[in-house]
Amino acid sequence: xxxxxxxxxxxxxxxxxxxxxxxxxxxxxxxxxxxxxxxxxxxxxxxxxxxxxxxxxxxxxxxxxxxxxxxxxxxxxxxxxxxxxxxxxxxxxxxxxxxxxxxxxxxxxxxxxxxxxxxxxxxxxxxxxxxxxxxxxxxxxxxxxxxxxxxxxxxxxxxxxxxxxxxxxxxxxxxxxxxxxxxxxxxxxxxxxxxxxxxxxxxxxxxxxxxxxxxxxxxxxxxxxxxxxxxxxxxxxxxxxxxxxxxxxxxxxxxxxxxxxxxxxxxxxxxxxxxxxxxxxxxxxxxxxxxxxxxxxxxxxxxxxxxxxxxxxxxxxxxx
Amino acid sequence: xxxxxxxxxxxxxxxxxxxxxxxxxxxxxxxxxxxxxxxxxxxxxxxxxxxxxxxxxxxxxxxxxxxxxxxxxxxxxxxxxxxxxxxxxxxxxxxxxxxxxxxxxxxxxxxxxxxxxxxxxxxxxxxxxxxxxxxxxxxxxxxxxxxxxxxxxxxxxxxxxxxxxxxxxxxxxxxxxxxxxxxxxxxxxxxxxxxxxxxxxxxxxxxxxxxxxxxxxxxxxxxxxxxxxxxxxxxxxxxxxxxxxxxx
Numbered sequence: 001x002x003x004x005x006x007x008x009x010x011x012x013x014x015x016x017x018x019x020x021x022x023x024x025x026x027x028x029x030x031x032x033x034x035x036x037x038x039x040x041x042x043x044x045x046x047x048x049x050x051x052x053x054x055x056x057x058x059x060x061x062x063x064x065x066x067x068x069x070x071x072x073x074x075x076x077x078x079x080x081x082x083x084x085x086x087x088x089x090x091x092x093x094x095x096x097x098x099x100x101x102x103x104x105x106x107x108x109x110x111x112x113x114x115x116x117x118x119x120x121x122x123x124x125x126x127x128x129x130x131x132x133x134x135x136x137x138x139x140x141x142x143x144x145x146x147x148x149x150x151x152x153x154x155x156x157x158x159x160x161x162x163x164x165x166x167x168x169x170x171x172x173x174x175x176x177x178x179x180x181x182x183x184x185x186x187x188x189x190x191x192x193x194x195x196x197x198x199x200x201x202x203x204x205x206x207x208x209x210x211x212x213x214x215x216x217x218x219x220x221x222x223x224x225x226x227x228x229x230x231x232x233x234x235x236x237x238x239x240x241x242x243x244x245x246x247x248x249x250x251x252x253x254x255x256x257x258x259x260x261x262x263x264x265x266x267x268x269x270x271x272x273x274x275x276x277x278x279x280x281x282x283x284x285x286x287x288x289x290x291x292x293x294x295x296x297x298x299x300x301x302x303x304x305x306x307x308x309x310x311x312x313x314x315x316x317x318x319x320x
Numbered sequence: 321x322x323x324x325x326x327x328x329x330x331x332x333x334x335x336x337x338x339x340x341x342x343x344x345x346x347x348x349x350x351x352x353x354x355x356x357x358x359x360x361x362x363x364x365x366x367x368x369x370x371x372x373x374x375x376x377x378x379x380x381x382x383x384x385x386x387x388x389x390x391x392x393x394x395x396x397x398x399x400x401x402x403x404x405x406x407x408x409x410x411x412x413x414x415x416x417x418x419x420x421x422x423x424x425x426x427x428x429x430x431x432x433x434x435x436x437x438x439x440x441x442x443x444x445x446x447x448x449x450x451x452x453x454x455x456x457x458x459x460x461x462x463x464x465x466x467x468x469x470x471x472x473x474x475x476x477x478x479x480x481x482x483x484x485x486x487x488x489x490x491x492x493x494x495x496x497x498x499x500x501x502x503x504x505x506x507x508x509x510x511x512x513x514x515x516x517x518x519x520x521x522x523x524x525x526x527x528x529x530x531x532x533x534x535x536x537x538x539x540x541x542x543x544x545x546x547x548x549x550x551x552x553x554x555x556x557x558x559x560x561x562x563x564x565x566x567x568x
Contacts, residue, residue, distance in 0.1 A: 163340040182429035185418050189411035196411055199475075201426035 002156045009164045010226050011248060012169065015268030017218035018245035021068075023264060024179075025211030026191040030086040031071045032219040032245065035064035036238035039223030040099040044108055044233040047148050057224045064220020067093055068212035076205040082212070084274030097235050105234040108227070109148055147313025150228040160229065167225070172220065172265050179263045187211060188263065219245075240297045247300045248272040250307050275300075321482060321514045322349040322372060327381035329367050329538075341367040342417035343538045344381070348502070349430075351481075354508040354515045357526045360464035365518045368535070372516065373401060397426050400475035400507050401466070404490045408510060409471025412460035416451055418471060419459055420444075423474035440477040444469070448501055465496025476507050483507065485517040489524065497521075501528055 014036060021029040039060045046056035067089055073084040098104055153159045178184040190197050190207035197204040219241070227233040245268070252271030253264075283293045324347040331339045342364045349355050359365050371383050376393035387393055402409050411419050420436035422429075436455070443451040445470045445475040452461070459470060468482040468488060475483055485504065489497040505528055508515050519525060525532050 027565065030550070178431070181431045182421065182434045183431055185414065185434075186422055186429055189414050189418075189422060192413045193408070193411050195408050198393070199396050199401055200422060200478075201393065202428050206428070295386060 001160060002161050004159050004227070004276050004280050005273060006164055007154075008273035009161070009168050009269070010222055010229060011244070011268040011276060012168055012272035013222035013225070014116075014219045014241060015245040015248040015252075015272045016171070016175070016265065017215040017222070018242060019217070019249045019264065019268045020314045021212055021215040022246065023186060023237075023249065023267075024191050025207060025215075027072075027075075027082040027208060027211060029068070029071060029082050029095070029212055029215060030090050030242050031050045031067050031212065031216050033238045033241050034090035034097070034137055035067040035216040035219045036223035036226075036241045037097040037233070037235055038062040038067055038093055038100070039220030040227035040233035041097045041106070041235075042220075043224035043227050045100055047108055047150065047228070048106070053149055053151050053165045053228060056223065057228070060224035061221040064223065065213045065217030067220075068216025069209055071216075072209040072212040076208050081108040082208070094235060097233075101233060103234070103307075104236075105232055108150060150231075152229045153230070154231075164225065164229075168269065170209075171221070172262070172269065175214075176262045179265075191254060240300070243297070243301050243304055244275070248302050250304060251275055254307075321346065321351045321353075321386060322347065322516060323384040324368075324371065325382050326377060327368075327371060327378045327383055327449075329364075329371060329376055329452045330379040333379060338372075340539050342371070343380075345538070347533070347540065349514060349516060351514055351532060352508075352512045354505070354529040355531045356529035357516070357518045357532060357533045357535060358520060360520065362537075364538040365520075365535055366486065367538070369484060369516070370456055371513070373399075373484060383536065394490055399484060400478070400480045401484040402471050402475050402488040403488060404487040406464050406467035406471060409474060410459045410467055413458065415456050415458055416444075416462075417455040419470060419474055419496040420455075420477060423477040426478045426480075427490065430523060437477055440473050443473045443476070443503075443506075446506065447473075447499055449499065463496075465492050468492060468496065468500050472500060472503050472507070476511060476513060479511065479513075481514060483513045483515045485515060486521070489516050489519070491522065497524075504528065 014032060018029075021032075036201050042060035042063045043053075043056045046059055047053065051059070055065060069080065069085045073082055074089065075082045078085075120230060129283060151163055154160065160216075170200055180294045186200075186202070187207050187210060188198065190211070194204040197207065223233075223238065226237070248271035249268050250271065251274050252267030252269070255274065257269055279296055282291060282296060282299070285293075286292070324345050327342055327345045327347075328340070329342040331341055331449075345364075345368065357368065367376060371378055372381075372385070372395075374390060378536045386398065390398075399434050411422065414422070417436050420440045421434045423440065424434060424437045425505060429454060441452050441455070449466050449469050451466055459467060462470065472488070483562070488504075489500050492500060501524060504515065504517070507513050515529075517529065530545065530547055532542075532544040532546065533540055534544070
């Protein structure tokens with residue numbers, strides 16, 4: 001259960017980003033499919049080059065935020081719909097991520113080195129170490145290598161959960177605080193009425209740039225932390241991210257109903273955890289009805305479509 | 321305040337769809353005046369408004385606001401507009417208080433925690449629509465008349481020198497129209513805001529404003545200064561009608 005919560009809360013960061021773009025500023029943005037990978041790729045490459053995990057995470061999130069900024073710039077500058085602009089940026093980011101990693105995927109080693117790494121050096125302890133006795137960390141350090149520190153221990157003992165939950169709470173609190181300020185209030189207002197922003201003597205495009213940058217910053221943060229959590233970055237790890245996050249947001253909206261707590265920032269958090277629980281249940285018991293884990297993305301897409309269709313029939317206030 | 325000098329606007333110039341929307345229009349609106357523009361559909365009222373807000377550039381002639389040719393964003397820094405659709409002037413997802421907080425001043429905002437201007441709340445109270453008692457209520461939950469009243473108060477909260485009203489009562493019921501027009505008149509008299517209002521409601525043109533401008537086929541066909549000519553309200557309606565029929 002702890003592992004489910006950990007993964008759910010990691011997803012919540014990305015879902016919060018998607019919530020900002022799709023709901024708060026009302027700009028459908030597919031960049032997260034690419035910015036999630038960029039976040040992961042930058043974090044892993046920086047860790048491998050000797051950076052600490054905090055600076056690697058922040059720089060990775062900034063790189064992903066820059067991707068959102070580029071999408072918004074293309075959209076506002078050339079008057080292209082954000083959907084189209086984000087498809088182009090997302091496609092480009094696939095190549096960018098491979099360039100960053102110089103490979104389609106990259107593991108996080110235990111030690112940094114400019115030498116070719118052995119399997120043990122990359123994955124750490126192997127079953128053979130127990131029988132034959134491993135080299136030990138000291139041995140690597142004697143060879144002039146620097147230990148790569150990641151904040152997660154993957155032991156499901158609550159350490160990782162506390163770390164992820166506190167990061168999420170801190171981000172949520174900062175966002176909530178920002179959305180209460182005059183600038184944040186105007187950003188929320190922009191999502192529903194761009195003309196009124198213009199009448200107040202402010203260029204509405206600023207809010208498109210701000211909204212998509214913050215949204216993709218959070219997606220990149222999620223990608224970076226997930227890479228550290230799972231020990232690798234893969235160029236395909238962002239595929240379908242927007243749909244998964246959107247499903248999480250919708251789940252949260254269904255659970256909360258019309259009660260908008262903290263400007264709706266709890267929708268993606270609760271929704272992501274519920275989504276992760278549903279995913280685990282489907283993988284654990286779904287085989288009985290012929291369900292395969294690879295079917296989950298199809299089911300997620302079908303869920304999002306069915307909710308949109310149901311809302312259209314009910315003429316609900318919230319649409320996608 | 322507003323100065324239009326021989327303004328002509330031609331849409332799709334040089335194409336088969338070419339349409340002359342304004343022809344040689346001269347208009348001068350002094351500071352603090354309340355000018356009402358009336359005319360049938362297609363008379364050029366909306367194009368004239370678009371020229372004033374900088375949305376449409378005159379094909380010929382010049383439009384000056386406070387003696388300067390200004391771009392759209394600059395015009396909105398010194399003026400406000402309230403349109404026919406009540407939803408255009410407000411932020412429907414924000415509370416009444418948040419709407420008023422944003423409307424307090426023009427331009428970009430920082431990371432401060434602002435509050436609604438007490439004068440704006442007072443103005444809201446004077447509308448007698450009960451809005452001041454529900455400041456936490458979301459603007460989307462308000463009626464059309466309440467939304468338009470909020471939009472009007474928001475439009476004048478930043479003390480703009482110019483208020484442009486584009487058929488702002490057209491979508492309201494008679495009772496709400498009366499309340500909104502009373503508020504409009506109060507804004508002009510109490511705050512001294514220059515008002516340029518478009519309407520095709522003759523009754524409104526009769527009762528409100530200092531000057532009535534009659535437009536037809538892209539031209540100004542009459543200027544009626546109520547104060548100078550000392551016209552009775554009932555006389556005005558027939559004057560406007562006679563001006564309009566004389567040209568057809």
